Amino acid sequence: MDLRLRIWRQKNKNTTGKLVTYELPGISPDMSFLEMLDVLNERLIEQGEEPVAFDHDCREGICGMCGLVINGVAHGPEVTTTCQLHMRHFKDGDTITIEPWRAKAFPILKDLVVDRSAFDRIIQAGGYISVSTGGTPDANAILISKESADAAMDAAACIGCGACVAACPNGSAMLFTGAKIAHLSHLPQGQPERYDRVRNMVQAMDAEGFGGCTNYGECAAVCPKEIKLDVIARMNGDLIKSTFLSSGTRKMGPNATRNGK
Amino acid sequence: MTGVMTLYQTSIGKKVVMAVTGAILLGFVFVHMFGNLKIYSGPVALNEYAEQLRYLGKPIFGHEQLLWIARVVLLGAVVMHITSAVQLTMQSNSSRPLPYSVNTRTQPAYRYASYTMRWGGVVLFLFIIFHLLHFTFGVVGYSSGQFVNPHGGVYEVYNNVVYGFMNPIVSIFYIAAMIALGLHIYHGTWSMFQTLGISNEKVSGTLRGFAAALALVIALGNISIPIAVLTGIIGLS
Amino acid sequence: MTIETQPRTDIRQVEYTVTLDSKTPTGPIQDRWDQHKFDMKLISPANRRRFTIIIVGTGLAGGSAAATLAEMGYNVIAFCYQDSPRRAHSIAAQGGINAAKNYRNDGDSIYRLFYDTVKGGDFRSRESNVYRLAQVSVNIIDQCVAQGVPFAREYGGLLDNRSFGGAQVARTFYARGQTGQQLLLGAYQALARQIGLGKVRMHTRTEMLDLILINGRARGIVTRDMTTGKIERHVADAVVLATGGYGNVFYLSTNAKGCNATAIWRAHKRGAYFANPCFTQIHPTCIPVTGDHQSKLTLMSESLRNDGRIWVPKKIGDKRDPRDIPEDERYYFLEERYPSFGNLVPRDVASRNAKAVCDEGRGVGPSGLGVYLDFADAISRLGVQTIRDRYGNLFDIYEKITGEDPYTVPMRIYPAVHYTMGGLWVDYELQSTIPGLFVIGEANFSDHGANRLGASALMQGLADGYFVLPYTIGNYLAQTKLEKVSVDDPAAREVEAEVNQRITNLLSINGKRSVDSFHRELGNLMWNNCGMARNEAGLKEALRRIPEIRAEFYENVRVLGEKEAINQSLEKAGRVADFMELAELMCIDALHRTESCGGHFREESQTPEGEAQRDDANFSYVAAWEYTGNGARPALNKEPLNFEYVKPSQRSYK
Secondary structure (H helix, E strand, C coil): CHHHHHHEEECCCCCCCEEEEEEECCCCCCCCCHHHHHHHHHHHHHHHCCCCCCCCCCCCCCCCCCCEEEEEECCCCCCCCCHHHHHHCCCCCCCEEECCCCCCCEEEEEEEEEEEEEHHHHHCCCCCCCCCCCCCCCCCCCCCCCCHHHHHHHHCCCCCCCCCHHCCCCCHHHHHHHHHHHHHHHHHHCCCCHHHHHHHHHHHHHHCCHHHHHHHCHHHHCCCCCCCHHHHHHHHHHHHHHCCCCCCCCCCCHHCCCCCC | CCHHHHHHHHHHHHHHHHHHHHHHHHHHHHHHHHHHHHHHCCCCCCHHHHHHHHCCCCCCCCHHHHHHHHHHHHHHHHHHHHHHHHHHHHHHHHHCCCCCCCCCCCCCCCHHHHHHHHHHHHHHHHHHHHHHHHHCCCCCCCCCCCCCCCCCCCCHHHHHHHHHHHHHHHCCCCCCCEEEHHHHHHHHHHHHHHCCCCCCCCCHHHHHHHHHHHHHHHHHHHHHHHHHHCCCCCCCC | CCCCCCCCHHHCCCCEEEEEECCCCCCHHHHHHHHHHCCCCCCCCCHHHEEEEEECCHHHHHHHHHHHHHHCCCCCEEEECCCCCCHHHHHHHCEEEECCCCCCCCCCHHHHHHHHHHHHHCCCCCCHHHHHHHHHHHHHHHHHHHHHHCCEEECCEEECCCCHHHCCCCEEECCCCCCCHHHHHHHHHHHHHHHHHCCCEEEEEEEEEEEEEECEEEEEEEECCCCCCCCCEECCCEEECCCCCCHHCCCCCCCCCCCCHEEEEEHHCCCCECCCCCCCCEEEEEEECCCCCCCCEEECHHHHHCCCCEEEEEECCCCCCHHHHHHHEEECHHHHHCCCCHHCCCCCHHHHHHHHHCCCCCCCCCCCCCCCCCCCHHHHHCCHHHHHHHHHHHHHHHHHHHHHCCCCCEEEEEEEEECCCHHHHHCCCCCCCCCEEECCCEEEEEECCCCCCCHHHHHHHHHHHHHHHHHHHHHHHCCCCCCCCCCHHHHHHHHHHHHHHHHHHHHHHHCCHHHHHHHHHHHHHHHCCCCCCCCHHHHHHHHHHHHHHHHHHHHCCCCHHHHHHHHHHHHHHHHHHHHHHHHHHHHHHHHEEEECCEEEEEEEEEEEEECCCCHHHCCCCEEEEEEECCCCCCCCEEEEECCCCCCCCCCCCC
């Protein structure tokens, strides 16, 4: 296959970038999308041009490190991660435009590499169950219905890749945040902090500069782990409940007061 | 109260405001449409309906008292709905400073409604202003002598409507606005269920269906009137 | 800087030096860990905040250790090369985690898990460590459930289990096919909590490039911020390496692309012994390579072999569509060679046989490196639906990657490297031969001997991080007089200068070949000569070639870009440079260990049936290699292994 690539090149955080066109002949349909970029980079190195920087790690669709907007769609035409997308889904002679995730909360560091640490800070604000190591009861001491465990697992499958933010016309992180909240709120272990968690995480999410949700559904449509929009409804409902409950006022994460710990 | 303010400060809180005010406006729009359909029962029924509205809530409320309360509530709802919408739009716009050079929507066509919410909202706002100037105050869209203001105590609402819709440009504008309203209600109603946390995997299909049915009933109910006038099904009394 | 490029032709004359003290407790094995916990010195809760601990790597081992130590009150500085601690490669483990809970009432016990693990490791692991691992396995499950790990449940609400890796009991806990991910997210959440509370200072996109020793103790590390390129010194009271395995020496493996050995290799060069580097595990059921562009290999669960039949065409070079090859022209090599176990022989046996038939020219697929795993019989016997229920998600993965439908066309599989049992030598307290340097998880050599059982890697990582290191590191800190040190210590500055020198050197070579091309060449050599089956000639050949590749690397590598910016070529160059040194040690170790055991198969040492033949009389020890300087021969130190409870026996699968 012969391809024409239009790739976003940007030197660093503080400069502006632009799309640069590369001709890339001789691509095998068996290659993964990232292997195609590897080939491009090998050729760029040969020509003495700096290779394109892009994030990737496990290359088996689970670490969440990779993520490119391919022809306007986060992770490209198949509902999967960029690393699991293969070139057989493109045609000889195609022009492929490759851009980084674009969101204020995900500043571009270089070329196609963005800083997603905002996600980590949302989790740090309450995306956990406050249990320390040791002293936990036997794993079977609390029964959990299969239905709850499955619902929690559906939400917990999130890999934190950020495609939801990249795809959302509002640059909203509601699917990511909702997934973590739903994961923990479906489990009995997550109940004691359920309403504190949702308030703290939503506030952290807003503080990072993500947009609001207008239920476009683009996030769920590109999610490689097929997280459903229901997690957003659940988060909304929990946040509203937290307003009218006497619990749900504790500050967690970086805002925690000493005795709140 | 601090809890409510904390909620409002979040993006979700603003969505809650939009959902609640939207529900109030939706209720009004539905009742309004339902009342309008009295035009099919003839001039007496519709004119009487217009007059009786002034006595709504009798005997607790006096003449036009409840009507004014409703007007204030509706105005408040509109203001809050628009304020939150503007705030959320600004937040969204700032969250994606640089757009993609290629824009592809992955969503099926029926989600078209979701992409028309903001501009559709602006269109509806302009429509409401026109609608008030038109049917309520009679200052636009009429030739002289056609409009009878009910404030004079004479209720010729039926003829007001027929005269109004006999102007094809006005009718087409109304029909277009009602299509916009239908789309707005469809996505808005479903969004409301999402925002209030009512939706989940089991019921989301049903709720979507409900939103679509509601949007369809309101839009078609209203659209039927100008069409009936233009086709001569309904004429002057 | 001098680069070691001369071949070591005299590697057979290794030096035997001291016998290592593993500090293994004595007494009944059931009581050893409890007794040891009691004997260890403690640091009171109020005093813990006076100590700072560096943890490198935030996978299951590092993440759980960082969270736990911070919860206890220590100050923790944690590092990972990924953009978030949630992405470490522990996340990719599919199958499950073992624990001796005996929830199935099928006769499991701590002792049985211990027994299975020692035997599975082919009698090259330390009994005391393995017993402790089995003991704390039950606590791990409790801990994870409390954190919100959504393990699979039965309808009654109890935890579900499955059997795995040929164990005769169902002791594997799982969360769909994403157990590693869920366990890692549990540890990550615990870590995130401590970061939020300010007890852990987290440095993401930062890689450790060297270890700082002050007065003979590990007191810090030198790192490179991969976003800005800034080289930094960090000091602490102890350093913990949790940087995973070194399977990427082979270039193609199931490891993540970023997995590297730089941290452990630099620690080795500063004095930490490297134990059993040649013990690598090859997994038989991976999706085969499609061409030179291949960047990594994807594992398919071993359970596929329960219903799939493995075969190749009898005729050499037969390129027909597999469905057109008649039954009598198919060679079901495992079923023919191992009539009683057939397709279910252990990982190493299946892998070696697949390689052998491909070497004969019978391999299938475009590269000729693959064998068929055929479900046609199973589908006609059980129906498509049953097969879909059992393997649906695996078939989907396969189809996504290969574009072929395994329901109609036989799958193609080939073995791939996926775990390294070797690693830095540690004692019972997980401390390396450098005082104050602790090594946990896959980065150490400890619990798996010469072969790791399925669903045991997750168990070991979390055991080390949650329940072992947090005790033992306290014992070190309580007993050691630690002088105050600063990042401006001359020793620290000196290490930083060396790191800078290495980076400048890599950037200044400006040759013609890319880093990846060297990595591929090295990987190919290692796969062929130090892979599934090894022999003296091949290993000697590798030992001759590696210094040549290394010499060319330092003359002809092309690393573009700047030092003080994101530079992925530079990152790779540093890692490959270290892989090239580690590869040599792997070959030296493989050459010296003339027996076969577990994942290490020396063709010279096999039973008449072609099975691995251990030599307990001569090799019942851990080979811990000591770095003796640039270009010098590494010194072999032995830790003898004594088996008081599980007596060594010979495996047979006929």
